Amino acid sequence: MPIDMGTLNINSAGTPEKLSGDLAAQAVVRLNSRIKKILLRAPAGNTGNVFLGILGRDNTTATVSSTYGITLVKGTSQLLEDVNQVFSDFQGDAATTGDDIEWVVWF
Numbered sequence: 001m002p003i004d005m006g007t008l009n010i011n012s013a014g015t016p017e018k019l020s021g022d023l024a025a026q027a028v029v030r031l032n033s034r035i036k037k038i039l040l041r042a043p044a045g046n047t048g049n050v051f052l053g054i055l056g057r058d059n060t061t062a063t064v065s066s067t068y069g070i071t072l073v074k075g076t077s078q079l080l081e082d083v084n085q086v087f088s089d090f091q092g093d094a095a096t097t098g099d100d101i102e103w104v105v106w107f
Contacts (some may be wrong), residue, residue, distance in 0.1 A: 001036065005104040010094035016053070016064045019090040019103055032088060033107050037081040041102040044075035048095030055089045064091050072101070 008019050042050045050072050053064025063069060072078060092101040 002107045003104060004107075006102075008092045008101045008103070010050070010092065010097060010099050010101070013094050013097045013099075014065075016091040016093045018088065019052070019092050019101065020088050032086055034085060035083050035087050035105045035107055037079065037083055037106045038090070039077060039079045039104040040070070040072060041077040042072035042074045043100050043102060046074035046094070046096070046099040048099060049073055050092060050094045050099055050101045052090065052092050052101065054085060055091065064093050066095065074099075 006020075008017060010017060040052055049066065051064050051066060051069050052072070053069025055063070070078065070080075087105055087107075094101070
C-alpha cells in the first residue's frame with residue numbers, strides 16, 4: 001500500500017490551504033488518487049488548534065474552519081480510515097499563523 005507524508009505549515013490563519021501543497025513533484029499523479037486512510041497530527045509546539053476539511057461541492061470553497069471539519073488540539077493526532085476521498089480535496093487551516101499539520105496518507 002503506497003504512502004506519502006508531509007507537513008503543512010499554515011501561512012495565514014483563516015485561509016485554508018491544500019494539505020497536498022508540499023507534495024513532491026514526482027508524486028503529483030497521486031493528488032487525484034483516492035486515499036484509504038489519513039493520519040493527522042497537530043504538533044505539541046503549535047500555538048493553537050488546527051483544522052482539516054475538504055473542498056465543497058463547487059470544488060473551490062473549502063469546508064474547513066473552527067466550526068466545520070475536524071479540529072485537532074496541539075499535541076494530538078487522529079486516524080481516519082475508509083476515507084475514499086481524493087487527496088487533493090483536503091485542506092487545512094489553523095487558529096494561528098505558522099502552526100503545522102503533519103500528515104500521512106495511504107493510497
